[in-house]
Amino acid sequence: MNLILEEVNSISIAILTCCDLDAENSDQFMKEIDPYLVERSKIVLDLRTLQFVDSSGLGALLSCNRKLQNVGGALVLCCLTEPVREIVELVRFHKILNIRPSREEAIHELT
Numbered sequence: 001m002n003l004i005l006e007e008v009n010s011i012s013i014a015i016l017t018c019c020d021l022d023a024e025n026s027d028q029f030m031k032e033i034d035p036y037l038v039e040r041s042k043i044v045l046d047l048r049t050l051q052f053v054d055s056s057g058l059g060a061l062l063s064c065n066r067k068l069q070n071v072g073g074a075l076v077l078c079c080l081t082e083p084v085r086e087i088v089e090l091v092r093f094h095k096i097l098n099i100r101p102s103r104e105e106a107i108h109e110l111t
Helices: 026-039 055-070 082-090 103-110
Strands: 003-008 011-016 042-046 074-078 098-100
Touching: 003 026, 011 026, 011 103, 026 055, 042 055, 042 103, 055 074, 074 103, 098 103
Parallel strands: 011 042, 042 074, 074 098
Antiparallel strands: 003 011
C-alpha cells in the first residue's frame, strides 16, 4: 500500500496507488492515512487506480470520513473507477460519503 500526498491550496490530496482495498490491506491503508487525518482537516482521496473494494475497504473509507468529521474536517473521494463506483452505489455509500467525479470538483467542494 502506498499513498502519495500532494497539497493544493491548503487541501491535502491523498492518491491511493494500489488496485485493491480489501481485508488484506485495509489495516495498512489506515496506518498510512491516519497521520494525515490528524494533521489535516480537508482531504481529497483520489481513487483512480482502485479496481476493487470489499467491506473492509469500505469500512476504512467510512472510518476516515468519521475521523475527519469528528474534528470538523471533511473527506471527498474522487475519480472512482466504474467497478468501485458500482460497489459503492450497491451498498448506498454514495449517500454517506462525499464523492465527486474529478479531482478539480473535489477540490472545489472543499474550498
